[in-house]
Amino acid sequence: MQLSISPDNPLEWLALRADIVPWPLAHVQIMPVVAKAVLEAADKGVFEAVAAGADTVAAVAQTCNLHPKATRELMGLLTALRYFKYQNERFTLTKSARKWVLKDNPESVYGMMLFNNRVMWPWLDKMGEYLQTGKGIHYHDHLTAEQWQYYQNAMLAATGTEAKEFGRKAPVAKTATDMLDIGGSHGQHSVALCRRIPALRSTILDLPEAIEQAAPLLARLGLGERVQHRPGNALTDDFGHEQYDVILMSSLAHHFNDEQNRAVAQKVARALRPGGVYIINEFIRPETGAKPELVGGSTDLFYGLTSTAGNYSIAEIKDWQAGAGLKPHRVINYLTIPGRAMVVAKK
Ligand SMILES: C[S@@+](CC[C@H](N)C(=O)[O-])C[C@H]1O[C@@H](n2cnc3c(N)ncnc32)[C@H](O)[C@@H]1O
DSSP states (O other), X not given: OOOOOOOSSHHHHHXXXXXXXXXXXXXXXXXXXXXXXXXXXXXTTHHHHHHTTOOSHHHHHHHHTOOHHHHHHHHHHHHHTTSEEEETTEEEEOHHHHHHHSTTSTTOOHHHHHHIIIIIGGGGGGHHHHHHHOOOOOGGGTOOHHHHHHHHHHHHHHHHHHHHHHHHHOOOOXXXXXXXXXXXXTOHHHHHHHHHSTTOEEEEEEOHHHHHHHHHHHHHHOOGGGEEEEEOOTTTOOOOSSOEEEEEEXXXXXXXXXXXXXXXXXXXXXXXXXXXXEEEEEEXXXXXXXXXXXXXXXXXXXXXXXXXXXXXXXXXXXXXXXXXXXXXXXXXXOSSSTTEEEEEEEO
């Protein structure tokens, strides 16, 4: 997937084509403003206010306690971004914005918006330092309880769509009974798979601070005893011997360095039953020289900044699995989240 600038008319098309438009300005001037405007709009309740009927600048400003002139500017930008339509002097949410940004919609990314606005945004200021030192900020080591809550809600919001596709496509036998979900947080991936495979039960291994905040999110998913949290640390805990038919590690490998991922793979290989599968579900870093890809590329830099590690290529992930004695099985790309894949190995 790529971001591109699309012309509104033939003259703009010609100007872009002739390369007389200074397009980097889109990145350095427009995108930072766009990102912060959308985050603040979500945080200040602007989308919810319009959905509830505040359909003029004055009504939005009053409902959200904002300055009228600043609100007009914000609404103009959000309309250009197609969050809103403006007709007959009234704002309405577009159908697509309604689906993705309203708090209570199942596919909404609202939780991610709050986390990015309230917790993640200041981290971006550290990018220059990271580029010079190569040392990330390792946020798991110093979040407050409130920040852990925003984080776990964000993970739930970011993976609602993916988890459904995971539940349908993960190559797990219908006879599977036991699953370990390493760094499983909210449990959406486990729940999706348990819904497909009636005898499956899952244990979610996550850090205690995460579980404190993720427990109510998991409870809301309604699988009861079949999906349970276990507080621990994937880097130091033993996973047992021939106990599981499926072990999933989703979006955690990018927080671990190569050596740590190899050590985890060794423990996974021991804990799987013969025929069991190890699924590493991840953002994929395109191989050097391969076609550039925006999702894998931008998250690679982001996880470098936040955890010093970063994304890995499919070949690197397969190498950890093979190094632990597992056989390559399948690589399954996501339709709904480009740049992500399940890299699956079998015991
Ligand atoms: C980016 S989130 C991914 C959550 C979920 N698996 C998903 O795909 O949406 C990473 C999760 O791993 C957990 N985590 C981080 N370090 C860990 C460790 N050493 N052991 C176990 N879990 C860890 C975090 O608390 C967090 O819940």
